[in-house]
Amino acid sequence: MTEAPNTPRLPLWEVFIRPRNGLAHRHVGAVHAADAEMAMLAARDVYTRRGEGRSIWVVEARHLHASDPDDKAALFDPADDKVYRQPTHYHVPEEVGDM
Amino acid sequence: MSEGALFRYVLGLADDQLVLGHRLGEWVGKAPMLEEELALANIALDLIGQARLLYQYAAEIEGAGRGEDDLAYRRDERAYLNLQLVEQPNGDFGQTIARQLLYAGMTQAFWPALAGSADARLAGVAAKAAKESAYHFRHAALWTVRLGDGTAESRARMQTGVDALWEFTGELFAPSDDEADLAGVAVDRAALKVGWDAAIDRVLAEATLARPADDWMASGGRQGLHGEHLGHMLAEMQFLQRAYPGLAW
Numbered sequence: 001m002t003e004a005p006n007t008p009r010l011p012l013w014e015v016f017i018r019p020r021n022g023l024a025h026r027h028v029g030a031v032h033a034a035d036a037e038m039a040m041l042a043a044r045d046v047y048t049r050r051g052e053g054r055s056i057w058v059v060e061a062r063h064l065h066a067s068d069p070d071d072k073a074a075l076f077d078p079a080d081d082k083v084y085r086q087p088t089h090y091h092v093p094e095e096v097g098d099m
Numbered sequence: 100m101s102e103g104a105l106f107r108y109v110l111g112l113a114d115d116q117l118v119l120g121h122r123l124g125e126w127v128g129k130a131p132m133l134e135e136e137l138a139l140a141n142i143a144l145d146l147i148g149q150a151r152l153l154y155q156y157a158a159e160i161e162g163a164g165r166g167e168d169d170l171a172y173r174r175d176e177r178a179y180l181n182l183q184l185v186e187q188p189n190g191d192f193g194q195t196i197a198r199q200l201l202y203a204g205m206t207q208a209f210w211p212a213l214a215g216s217a218d219a220r221l222a223g224v225a226a227k228a229a230k231e232s233a234y235h236f237r238h239a240a241l242w243t244v245r246l247g248d249g250t251a252e253s254r255a256r257m258q259t260g261v262d263a264l265w266e267f268t269g270e271l272f273a274p275s276d277d278e279a280d281l282a283g284v285a286v287d288r289a290a291l292k293v294g295w296d297a298a299i300d301r302v303l304a305e306a307t308l309a310r311p312a313d314d315w316m317a318s319g320g321r322q323g324l325h326g327e328h329l330g331h332m333l334a335e336m337q338f339l340q341r342a343y344p345g346l347a348w
Contacts, residue, residue: 038241049141
């Protein structure tokens with residue numbers, strides 16, 4: 001691949017592939033393309049060459065809003081001491097038997 | 100129907116796909132962007148896969164002990180029966196896309212028609228190729244519109260590509276003597292012209308490009324007559340088998 005100097009950059013598109021019926025779309029990578037239709041073709045050629053996909057989503061990267069790494073403590077740490085939110089926190093009484 | 104006619108028919112179809120597949124393969128390592136490098140290589144592999152199935156069948160029809168590699172690597176230019184459009188050099192990206200548009204515009208209708216052939220083996224290859232060529236046309240059409248209706252630079256290059264290759268489109272729809280001899284087996288390519296005209300006109304119009312005039316048209320590919328470029332391409336493609344006959348991976 002070669003790129004001429006000063007080549008205008010095409011927008012970046014994030015690619016999501018649904019591997020098989022019943023499973024959710026998963027992020028697999030990104031492609032450059034002029035618009036959604038071209039991004040779809042590029043995603044097909046780059047990410048489904050070995051029969052991986054049943055469905056493709058492309059989203060222009062600028063439309064994705066990511067959480068700020070600096071907010072990590074405020075966003076996620078409060079969940080750390082709430083063990084009662086884990087199913088394994090609860091003891092199942094004998095009387096219940098096999099659930 | 101003669102065996103010779105069927106052999107030459109299948110061989111010509113195989114040569115079309117191999118020559119174009121090799122041309123597209125020449126982009127690997129120097130495509131304008133990574134995504135497009137993979138797309139062109141994917142299309143090349145589709146075409147070479149089609150060529151292999153057709154060469155294998157041609158070798159069986161001939162029954163002379165030659166295999167697919169012999170047919171691909173050990174025939175000279177004049178024994179190649181491909182249409183002249185596919186041997187044209189890549190040029191710039193616009194010209195490559197123009198070649199794809201004009202050629203896939205034909206094959207996207209040709210393969211579905213051949214899938215109804217009385218020859219079951221050809222029908223099978225065609226059914227597989229039909230899906231691939233539909234994608235090839237879509238890829239070329241989308242690029243044609245974006246380059247044609249893009250910047251002044253991309254528009255000029257796209258128009259130049261279409262103009263340069265137009266003289267090779269007449270041959271796409273000119274049946275050879277062999278095809279006339281293979282009624283029921285071969286596709287009547289002349290009948291595909293109307294659909295091709297409509298498809299190409301639609302894309303060119305959306306791309307704001309002008310359709311060139313149907314002027315002088317090249318011919319003779321199916322008779323082994325080629326332009327100056329095919330020999331050079333074959334020299335490179337066939338080098339290894341010519342230098343080391345029978346070499347295997």
